[in-house]
Amino acid sequence: MIAEVLSDTGVRMDKAVEVAKEDFAGVRTGRANPQMFQKINVDYYGTPTPLGQLAGMNNIEARTIVITPYDKGALRDIEQAIRDVPNLGANPTNDGNVVRVSLPELTEERRKEYVKLVRTKAEDAKVAVRNIRRKAKEDLESLKTEVGEDDVARGEKELETVTKSRIDAIDEALKRKEAELLEI
Numbered sequence: 001m002i003a004e005v006l007s008d009t010g011v012r013m014d015k016a017v018e019v020a021k022e023d024f025a026g027v028r029t030g031r032a033n034p035q036m037f038q039k040i041n042v043d044y045y046g047t048p049t050p051l052g053q054l055a056g057m058n059n060i061e062a063r064t065i066v067i068t069p070y071d072k073g074a075l076r077d078i079e080q081a082i083r084d085v086p087n088l089g090a091n092p093t094n095d096g097n098v099v100r101v102s103l104p105e106l107t108e109e110r111r112k113e114y115v116k117l118v119r120t121k122a123e124d125a126k127v128a129v130r131n132i133r134r135k136a137k138e139d140l141e142s143l144k145t146e147v148g149e150d151d152v153a154r155g156e157k158e159l160e161t162v163t164k165s166r167i168d169a170i171d172e173a174l175k176r177k178e179a180e181l182l183e184i
Contacts, residue, residue, distance in 0.1 A: 001143050002155040006162065009136040013129050013166040020125030020170050024177045027118050032065045032103050034058070036088075042081040044074055051078060055099075067092075067099040075099060114181050122174040126167055133163045 025035040034057035041048040051057075055069040055078060067082075069075055075094050082092045082101055089110075092101045106114075140155050 001147060002151060005136055005139045006158055009132055010162050012132045016125055016128040017166050017169050021173050023121045024118055024173055027114050032059055032063050034065060040081050040085055042077050044077060063103045065101045111181050115178050118177050122170055125170050129163060129166050133159060
């Protein structure tokens with residue numbers, strides 16, 4: 001029973017770490033990255049749809065992305081959705097077949113804003129991991145009558161080890177992203 005709780009907790013914490021890494025990938029650096037555009041919601045025939053489901057994206061230059069929609073009727077909607085994204089500073093152009101997105105060079109002030117944003121996302125991920133730990137701890141406490149206090153205490157120590165490893169993974173991803181953002 002304790003092993004099941006710890007296994008489930010580990011899986012849920014891994015998902016929280018992956019979400020944090022995906023969020024980090026969505027924050028732009030000096031280079032254009034198609035992942036930045038994956039989660040942008042486009043109003044596609046009245047339904048908010050992630051851009052990654054509507055179009056293929058290619059990096060053609062360091063700061064330029066070409067977005068090729070699967071449905072040419074969505075070109076204007078895609079262009080508008082990209083233009084409406086705050087903090088992106090992108091300038092999309094539509095040539096009738098593809099949308100070209102040129103990203104301006106990041107200023108030092110902008111880089112620092114992005115570092116703050118990434119730190120906030122990292123803290124949110126750590127809070128998610130801690131909430132998962134709290135729930136697992138409650139589950140372990142409820143098993144005390146069935147398996148005994150000693151086994152629950154060992155389970156809680158293992159839970160702390162699992163939690164620390166996931167928090168460290170988030171910190172490591174944060175450190176890499178900060179270095180990437182501050183690189184000129």
